[in-house]
Amino acid sequence: MSYTFIGIYTFLRILFFVESKVPDVHVTCIYSKDCILPCSFTSTDDEVVIQWYQQGELIYSFQKGEDEPDNSDMSLFTDAVSQGNASLLLEDSTIRSRGRYKCMVNTTQTVQESFVIVKVEALISRISIEASSSEYIQCSSYGIYPAPLLTWSTEPRLSPGAPHSTTKIAPDSNGLYSIESAVRKVNSSSHATYTCTITSKYRSQVWTASLLQKEMTGKNGQYLVVPCTAPKNLKNFTLTWTFTRQGKHEEIITYYSENKNLVNHWDKHAELDWHKVSMGDWSLHIEHLEGSTQSGTYTCTFSGSQAKHIVQTRVNVSASRVAPSNGKGNRKLWILAVVVAVLVLLCVSLYMFKKYTGKSKNSDQGHQRDTEMQAMHNEDVPAENTPLSEHTKADS
Template sequence: MSRTLYGAYVVLWIFSLVECKVPEVRVTCIFSEDCILPCSFTPNDGDVNIKWYQQDVLILSLQPAGQSLIDDKVRLFSDNVSKGNASLLVKQVDTRSKGRYKCVVNTVTRTYVIATVEAPISTIFINTDPSGLIRCSTKEVYPAPVVQWSTKPSLPPAVLQPITRMTSGGKGLFTVESVLKQQNNSLDHIYVCNIISKYGTQTWTASLKLKEMSSSEGQDLIIPCRAPKDLLSFSLVWTFTTVNKTTDVLEYDSRTHKSSRSWDHADLEEENALKGDVSLNLQKPVGSEHSGIYTCALSGAKTRHLIRTRVVFTSSRQGKDFLKYNLWMLGIVAGLIVLLAITLVIKKYRAKLKRNQENAEEDAEMQRMNPDKTLEEPQAGSTLMTEPSGSHS
């Protein structure tokens, strides 16, 4: 091998080492916001040529003759180029902005940038529908997140079997909805839904507790609701739902300790609210107007908790009718019990008479079968009585 060829191999090997040492930077860009992809170099007095590539496609070129933009969404910080700053500004990031970028200065690759795009989770919803399904959802998220269900007390994942659907809109963002069927013992469990971003940077939690209550019309009632211990600050909204119509009842903010109400006959105990007890006090409810579903919705940082209570108020008239009905039923049951007891006594008496009759018939039958034995016994007796008399004479 000639020295010239050997030297060429050495040069190529050195260049390969240099190429391998090019730094790689990872940047997470937020959807619809501007994002900076870093690149720097050592400035000199000569001309500077800068080129940026995305997926090996040229998107920007800066030469002494001027700046050439292939993509109108990218810019250089022109005032800082002379200071060695070749960073790229990507404006109004969208899902197409993700990928591998390369910064080249004066034909030398300075850095690789791996850009990921994320539309963070901004809200979470949890609710029920008339068919008995529990729905957990979020919208305008990128990339598609992960949805996890659990219960308190815990149930095996195989029992829950949720169905999760993800649909992509025009901007490439995802709407996510996960549906779970209520268990037979739904009132015994709290349903918990976690939505986790693909990169694990966020976890949003929603929970739902179902309850039922009943009370008499006109009697004051407390519908319980307590914030979780780890929820230090929250906003509260009490709502009332009946016949597919939802009405706001009361709002409260734990940070300002201020509340506002839409119902004059509904309020909170302020001292209890400071301790996280935000139970709703209803004064003199009317059965036909106030029977329905009361929802306590607690919202905090990346969390939402719902306690949904179905309340039924019975009127005083209904209460009297119900008592009257119960007395009638009690009388009927008592009558049936007495009738059953009499029937058993009669059956027992008849069975005893039948046994006595059968015994009498058996005795008569035995007498008919042994008539001679019955007659012999007196004759033998008379013989024994006359023998002493004969011997005495």
């Protein structure tokens, strides 16, 4: 009977402990930001002692009615302790802030415990993609924790599976990770978009960067359109057109979609077609290419929230001058053709008019001469019923 009683008592104790156990709270602190570890207890007027432990080591202690410990890294909300708030504020979170914390609240009547599991994450703040050489494209980021995941893809898909890449990950002195990855172009002559995707360890962030490289030729004095299309569903972005020649970078146009502000440094030579911009066409329209001085790389960059899209176009401008072949040049040719056609039509009409009026005048003069000849003929020739003698007398 005693064993049965002891078994029932033990079962009830275990059941009570399971039901009364407070589940762990999971908190993710952002690196270098303040972070709150929650802890609450039943408010009381009794004396209260609050203790915080990290990995079993006491890191903070506070007794109600006394001054808060002079600790610049952590503190309580002392004004809220009387309402049962024992939450701990971690200031300027670091990698060392990770771990399992225990909040213990002692009163004259009870002891309450709760646990907080803390993760620390240094968010991805930037991403970079560039052609490191004629054969490789490189993607990188830094200041990340924990170590992120990096993947590559192409559009269109050039071969089965992802492109072969080489990736390096290394921590710095603060424990934050830098990541660099290089992928070899499958075909240097193909116009494929290479996309690099960096995903945080806890999948709270996904950053993408893409690069498309092209080549085109132009003629000195020609009107040229350098193509660039915006990615779909891109909002609150910054568009930047730059020109690079012999290692020197020059800004052409910068546009901010949020306030629709435009800065054009080449206002006399380059512009955007605002009729096409609404359809996602942000191509650069250049008037009168100036020979080799404008041979170089034109880069169109879209920078948005957790995304970057780059189109690089290598433009080779020849020295020979030719008539404009497209864009405004075509419009000028059409206008010239219409003017020439009108002039030819006027000349033909004038010629036909003169020819018609000349024929009409000659016809009138001929008719007059015939009338005069007929009159003279009528005077010289005697009538058939007139005697010959009368004419003879008259002549004499």
